[in-house]
Amino acid sequence: MEHAFHTLVDFMIYSKGWTYTLMGAGLVAALGFWRFLTGRENKQRLY
Amino acid sequence: MNAETNATGRSALTPFTIVSGIIVIIGLVLTWLRFTGGLGAVTNLDHNNPWGIWISFDLLCGVALAAGGYTTTAACYLFGIKRFHSAVRPAILTAFLGYALVVFALHYDVGRPWRLPYPIFLSQGTSSLLFEVGLCVFIYLSVLAIEFTPIAFEWLGLKKLRNIIHGWTIALTIMGVVLSTMHQSSLGALFLIAPNKLHPLWYSTYLPLYFFISSMFAGMSMVLFESALAHRNFHHLMDTAHREESDGVALGFAKACSWVMFGYLAIKVLGLAVEDKWAYLATGWGAWFLVELVSFVAMPCLAYAIGYRDRNIGLIKATAAWTVLGIVLNRFNVSLVAFNWQLPSAERYFPSVMEIGVSVFVVTVGVIVYRFVVTRMPVFYEHPQYKGEH
Numbered sequence: 353m354e355h356a357f358h359t360l361v362d363f364m365i366y367s368k369g370w371t372y373t374l375m376g377a378g379l380v381a382a383l384g385f386w387r388f389l390t391g392r393e394n395k396q397r398l399y
Numbered sequence: 400m401n402a403e404t405n406a407t408g409r410s411a412l413t414p415f416t417i418v419s420g421i422i423v424i425i426g427l428v429l430t431w432l433r434f435t436g437g438l439g440a441v442t443n444l445d446h447n448n449p450w451g452i453w454i455s456f457d458l459l460c461g462v463a464l465a466a467g468g469y470t471t472t473a474a475c476y477l478f479g480i481k482r483f484h485s486a487v488r489p490a491i492l493t494a495f496l497g498y499a500l501v502v503f504a505l506h507y508d509v510g511r512p513w514r515l516p517y518p519i520f521l522s523q524g525t526s527s528l529l530f531e532v533g534l535c536v537f538i539y540l541s542v543l544a545i546e547f548t549p550i551a552f553e554w555l556g557l558k559k560l561r562n563i564i565h566g567w568t569i570a571l572t573i574m575g576v577v578l579s580t581m582h583q584s585s586l587g588a589l590f591l592i593a594p595n596k597l598h599p600l601w602y603s604t605y606l607p608l609y610f611f612i613s614s615m616f617a618g619m620s621m622v623l624f625e626s627a628l629a630h631r632n633f634h635h636l637m638d639t640a641h642r643e644e645s646d647g648v649a650l651g652f653a654k655a656c657s658w659v660m661f662g663y664l665a666i667k668v669l670g671l672a673v674e675d676k677w678a679y680l681a682t683g684w685g686a687w688f689l690v691e692l693v694s695f696v697a698m699p700c701l702a703y704a705i706g707y708r709d710r711n712i713g714l715i716k717a718t719a720a721w722t723v724l725g726i727v728l729n730r731f732n733v734s735l736v737a738f739n740w741q742l743p744s745a746e747r748y749f750p751s752v753m754e755i756g757v758s759v760f761v762v763t764v765g766v767i768v769y770r771f772v773v774t775r776m777p778v779f780y781e782h783p784q785y786k787g788e789h
Contacts, residue, residue, distance in 0.1 A: 363675065370672040378665045385661050389654060389704045 415770075419763050426760025429753050433507055441753040447739055448748035450508075456758050457504035459586060459730040461497050462536070463610070464723060466618025467625075468494025468543060469579040472572045474655075483651060485644040488550060488778045489629065490622045495543040496765050502540060504761045528588050535582030542574050553785060554776040561785075584611040590733060598737035600679050600688040603670045606733075612663045616656040617726040623652050623719035633773055638780035646712055653715040656722065657703035664696050684737065691732060695725025 357363040433441045444451050471490035475483045506512040519537055524530040545564060552561035587610025594602055603609065626645060630637075637645075671677060679685050699722045706714035739747060773779060 367673055367675040370675075371669055374669055374672050378669070382661065382665070385704070386658070389657055389707060392708050 419767055422760055422763040423767075425756055426763065429756050429760065430507075432753065433757065438508075438510060441751065441757070443748055443751045443754065445748070447742060447746055450734060451748055452735070452750040452754050452758055453504055453508040455731050455734040456727070457508070457761055458501050459734055460727050461501040461504070462583065462586060463614045463617040463726050463730060464621040465494040465497025465501070466579060466583060466614040467622035468497075468546075468618070469572075469575045470615055470618045470655075471622055472546070473576050474651075476569055476572045477576070480651065482644060482647045485641045486622055486626065486648045486652075489625060489773075490618075491543065491546050492550070492769065492772060492778055493621060493625050494618075495540075495547045496769055498536060498540045498543055500761050500765045501536065503764070504758070507757055528585050528592075532582050532585045532589065535578045535585070539575065539578040539582065542571055542578065546571050546575070550772075550776050550778060553782040558784070579614070580611065583614040584608065586610050587733075590738075593738070596739050596741075597733065598679075598684055598740040599674075599676055600671075600684055601733050601737040603674060605666065605670050608666065609663070609670070612659065612666065613726060613729060616659045616663070616722060619652045619656050619659075620719040620722035620726070623649055623716060624723050627716040627719065629773070629779065633779060636773060636779045640781065641779050646710075649712050649715045650707055650710065653703045653707040653718070656718075657700050657707060660696055660700035660703065660722075664692070664700060667692060667696070684740065687732075687736070691725070691728055695721070695728055699725060 357366065429441060438444055442451055442453075467490040471483060471486050474480045475487050502515075505515065509515060515533075518524060518530050518533050545567070549561045549565050552558075552564065584607035587606035587608070590597055590602065590606055591604065626648070630645065634642075671680075680689065699718050702714060702718040702721065705711070706718055735748065777785075
């Protein structure tokens with residue numbers, strides 16, 4: 353995945369594009385993970 | 400009663416006392432060699448590698464794994480999660496011993512240890528991160544010592560002093576959290592000065608954040624790991640409340656660790672994206688980076704989540720040990736393995752047997768002191784005169 357960046361703007365658009373996309377995916381994944389983590393809490397709260 | 404039996408009539412020569420005795424004797428010999436012959440006599444350190452295993456293991460791992468003190472006290476006293484109450488005293492003891500051993504080990508590592516107080520009292524380098532770390536560790540060790548004193552005072556029967564210190568609990572907890580936030584992150588920030596020495600996959604402008612976030616689950620995992628060992632060796636010293644609450648503590652910490660590790664994993668991946676370091680993942684260093692991230696962060700994160708969902712205490716305890724190992728690996732990677740990665744292998748650092756011996760000696764001293772304290776002082780049980788007071 354070697355990229356030739358000719359300007360700083362090119363680099364920022366590329367890297368921030370990936371970052372914001374991954375952040376969105378991460379937030380959705382976090383919701384899913386939280387549901388997985390706490391999915392059985394109401395049924396089996398032992399403490 | 401002969402010399403080989405103690406007051407209870409049991410032999411004093413247990414496997415633990417024999418092994419720890421041998422290690423202490425070897426450690427004392429190494430100590431003599433270190434302080435009479437200097438650093439060169441016992442270490443493989445040089446100008447390229449002035450920080451070795453004593454910094455990587457004794458200091459960086461020691462501080463990270465001692466973070467259970469601030470996480471547990473904050474959870475119990477600041478966030479009001481009282482079901483973690485029984486874990487507070489073991490966590491404070493672990494943190495106090497951890498930080499005390501960090502300072503103890505630092506005496507071996509610095510060239511002129513008698514000058515350790517200089518930056519605090521004589522010549523403050525206020526623009527230096529190392530000064531900030533030193534000051535924080537100095538103050539936090541003092542805070543931990545004060546937090547520990549009620550345990551000692553209850554044992555010594557000093558009720559008045561114990562009650563005075565006990566009244567400071569909230570203030571001490573807040574100080575502990577503030578100081579830990581500062582120096583846990585600053586330990587990562589120390590490496591910001593070496594962008595050309597640390598491999599790009601581990602070097603990041605977010606290193607302080609990585610170190611701070613990872614210290615949270617490192618500390619909680621260490622409390623769980625230490626609790627598992629304590630249940631195996633000191634179960635008879637624990638009162639009913641401690642035994643009954645231990646599963647709840649394990650479940651609560653597993654949930655917290657899993658969630659924090661998920662966040663840590665996310666910011667590590669975001670760090671790769673924002674600094675565009677994807678290309679390095681296709682190299683040998685990238686494979687090692689992925690081993691650390693997948694095998695020692697993502698998988699324990701999932702294992703903690705499964706352990707919490709299934710109420711599987713055995714899995715949670717095993718995952719705690721796994722996570723502790725992962726933190727040790729991360730700190731070693733940042734400060735040793737991926738540090739000076741461009742040097743030819745002949746110039747790379749590998750610790751000498753004597754350096755490893757001193758680190759083993761330091762850990763053994765910690766275990767001996769821990770054992771001395773928990774077998775005498777009210778750590779795993781509430782003192783009869785102070786039931787429900789702390």
